[in-house]
Amino acid sequence: MSSGVTGHVATLLAEGVGPLDALVLHAAAGHVPTVFLKLSRDWSEEEWASAEEGLRGRGLLAGDELTEEGAALRQRIEDRTDELALPAYAALSDDELARLAELARVFGRTVVDKGLLPFSR
Structure with missing residues (x-):
């Protein structure tokens, strides 16, 4: 595993952010379409909704958007x-x-062009 990936995983864990939480926060930041993250990682709608609720409960999301605290957490990460x-x-x-x-x-580009990470089903 590269040092960048290892550092990213270690930072997420140190901040108490699990794999699905990280994706939901990433989507809420607006940098990657939610549909792409859901399809490329194959999380169910129920799992995604549960993660959103958990993040709302922690004050990191309001609706589908990052709160100030959520944005600060993402920036720290x-x-x-x-x-x-x-x-x-x-x-x-x-x-x-x-x-x-x-x-x-x-x-x-090759991965996307070959349909390995579809943007829609």
Whole structure:
């Protein structure tokens, strides 16, 4: 597992955020469509709704949107994840970082183009 992923999982656990909670918070932030997260991870509607209720109970969601506290939690998680991943990227030159980004775009586009992560059913 890469240091970025390991750091992200460790940060989520330290903040008391489970896998589905993390996705619901991500969707509520508006960066990725909820339908995509549901389909790509195969959580049931009941599981998703239960996670939303739990996050509302913690004061992290109001309706389908992040509260101020929820937004602050997400930002802490993102900031800490970035800090923990930085050493892996710091070892690369600017040219190597550009090449890594190029390869990641090609890989991601191929996965979507092949229908491996459908946006709708």
